[in-house]
Amino acid sequence: MNTILITGCSSGFGLETARYFLDRDWTVIATMRTLRDDVLPRSERLRLQQLDVTDSDSIARAVEAAGPINVLVNNAGVGLLNALEGVSMDNVRDVFETNTLGAIAMTKAVLPQMRERRAGVVVNVSSSVTVRPLSLLSVYTASKAAVNAFTESLALELQPFGVRARLVLPGAAPETAFGDNARARMGMNFPEPYAALAAQVFARMQQRRAVTRALDVAEAVWRAATDPSCPMRLPAGADAVEAAAAAAAG
Numbered sequence: 001m002n003t004i005l006i007t008g009c010s011s012g013f014g015l016e017t018a019r020y021f022l023d024r025d026w027t028v029i030a031t032m033r034t035l036r037d038d039v040l041p042r043s044e045r046l047r048l049q050q051l052d053v054t055d056s057d058s059i060a061r062a063v064e065a066a067g068p069i070n071v072l073v074n075n076a077g078v079g080l081l082n083a084l085e086g087v088s089m090d091n092v093r094d095v096f097e098t099n100t101l102g103a104i105a106m107t108k109a110v111l112p113q114m115r116e117r118r119a120g121v122v123v124n125v126s127s128s129v130t131v132r133p134l135s136l137l138s139v140y141t142a143s144k145a146a147v148n149a150f151t152e153s154l155a156l157e158l159q160p161f162g163v164r165a166r167l168v169l170p171g172a173a174p175e176t177a178f179g180d181n182a183r184a185r186m187g188m189n190f191p192e193p194y195a196a197l198a199a200q201v202f203a204r205m206q207q208r209r210a211v212t213r214a215l216d217v218a219e220a221v222w223r224a225a226t227d228p229s230c231p232m233r234l235p236a237g238a239d240a241v242e243a244a245a246a247a248a249a250g
């Protein structure tokens with residue numbers, strides 16, 4: 001029986017990925033900062049677990065309670081859209097604490113059991129903005145670019161132990177709560193000199209044709225988890241595939 005532990009399952013990509021693996025007969029440990037038992041279908045193969053990836057006690061409790069895990073998905077993340085001048089260093093630390101250090105801490109906590117079993121996969125959810133940079137996302141992009149670098153180096157050191165690490169790079173997904181959650185946490189006060197740029201960025205967002213669906217991300221996580229030959233970086237979503245192709249073409 002295969003078991004997957006996913007962080008950030010209260011909404012968006014994490015929730016969809018939990019559903020996707022449940023539908024395919026995996027045991028799913030769906031972790032959430034605030035537990036909700038009304039978002040996923042009832043199943044004997046579903047376990048809900050409280051987990052805040054910025055809290056080391058919470059991580060230790062969750063990993064202890066989980067037992068053997070075949071696949072870890074570091075999906076929990078927060079957004080931050082603003083000019084660098086408009087964000088506080090507390091905001092910057094907050095984003096890195098969740099997106100970067102949270103993923104590293106979870107991986108570190110789960111690795112010993114995978115290394116001992118000589119099997120396992122770590123899937124880190126990054127972002128296509130790391131290959132196609134966009135305005136007003138410098139801090140967020142840096143937090144995810146660090147996840148890319150972390151994962152690519154870690155994959156090499158885990159190879160001798162039969163443990164894989166992969167990256168999923170979603171594009172922009174208006175359907176998830178990501179934007180609203182970012183606004184609620186960080187506010188949206190653009191410094192006056194950046195107001196015109198912010199207006200342009202929002203206008204461009206409205207014109208987007210290709211976007212990412214949560215299902216695209218679940219499918220990419222599935223491939224990363226189950227196909228040992230899949231590439232290190234998997235773009236997820238039509239816009240992410242476009243961004244990856246453009247980056248490859250230089």
Ligand SMILES: NC(=O)c1ccc[n+]([C@@H]2O[C@H](COP(=O)([O-])OP(=O)(O)OC[C@H]3O[C@@H](n4cnc5c(N)ncnc54)[C@H](OP(=O)(O)O)[C@@H]3O)[C@@H](O)[C@H]2O)c1
Pocket residue numbers: 007008009010011012013014032033034051052053054074075076077078079098102125126127128169170171172173174176177178179181
């Ligand atoms: N949506 C996009 O456009 C987009 C594009 C590229 C990449 N991504 C990445 O995809 C991942 C999922 O985003 P999403 O679009 O599904 O957004 P979402 O709907 O806002 O989901 C984010 C999840 O992360 C959880 N989370 C936040 N901080 C946490 C913490 N400290 N500990 C544990 N869980 C925490 C949230 O829980 P709460 O409900 O408790 O806040 C929520 O379940 C993120 O890593 C994000 O950076 C998103």
